[in-house]
Amino acid sequence: MNSEKTEQAIEEFIERLGLITQADGMPRIAGRILGVLVLFDEPFSFSQLSEKLQVSRGSISTNTRLLEALAMIERTTKPGERQDYFRLRKNPYDSLMRGIQTRMLCSQEVVEQTREQLPDDWVGAQIRLKELEKFYKDFYQASLAITNK
Amino acid sequence: MNSEKTEQAIEEFIERLGLITQADGMPRIAGRILGVLVLFDEPFSFSQLSEKLQVSRGSISTNTRLLEALAMIERTTKPGERQDYFRLRKNPYDSLMRGIQTRMLCSQEVVEQTREQLPDDWVGAQIRLKELEKFYKDFYQASLAITNK
């Protein structure tokens, strides 16, 4: 059995990671699932997740599939058991970074295309659009740098 | 009068920037206001914004104040007029970056504190928490690098 202090740290971390994840534009429950899988070595079963987090099986299904699609977790099975188990993948945060990268790239392209379509003599607009473009480009480069470190 | 092509580029940019901004967790209208102020040299009045974007004065009020709070736009007045005017500030994206930085810092601290509160012999958890911590730290450093460039 875990100590009171440990137990509290666990619960708080799971909850906090849910909030952080939500602030980053993902469902809160996805973050809470991640929280569990970060903390525990043994793969967690579908039912255990549902029970531990007190959310419906439907929600577990949706969010585990989301995290699988993001390549952050993986599904495993145990011999002689029908249940699915989940655990954190290697380099779980790579695909998050890749998502940010493509978003920055898209945004940059939107701005670039707008700039090209506007008259050259809109000097002010051209300047400000270039600044915005630079912002997205810099951000893109920075996030590239993280993954390639 | 603007050419048809120019007009379309303007409308599309404003709309797109609204969507991008929303995807980044801010209200869509804030992004659309930004779009207008990026494109036009002359300060836009409160009423002009409301008319151009076809949204209520209440929404303009809320979102201009948000963008002011983020130091992305500034409010000006013209002598002999009571209306408020708005224009893009210098370095409009600095405070966005600062926002990201503080969020990354907070997240990193949450993870760090959790790790400290957990037993040392939870080896796996310690490792995975350190990885997550590294993710936030790297992201923080990268965003620092952008602003200091």
Place this chain on the structure above:
DNA sequence: CATATCATTCAGTTTCAACTGAACAATATA
């Protein structure tokens, strides 16, 4: 002071994504 012109506030509405839970599908076991 009365009126007009603005910006702000806030209660109500709308909207949209997340979540639930029941129905369904798939698979194993008796």
Place this chain on the structure above:
DNA sequence: TATATTGTTCAGTTGAAACTGAATGATATG
């Protein structure tokens, strides 16, 4: 084959944030 167990889907609900618009507040002008 019948039953049990498990994951998925989807229609409906919920909840939270954004938006509206009328009321209010503030300020200038006659």
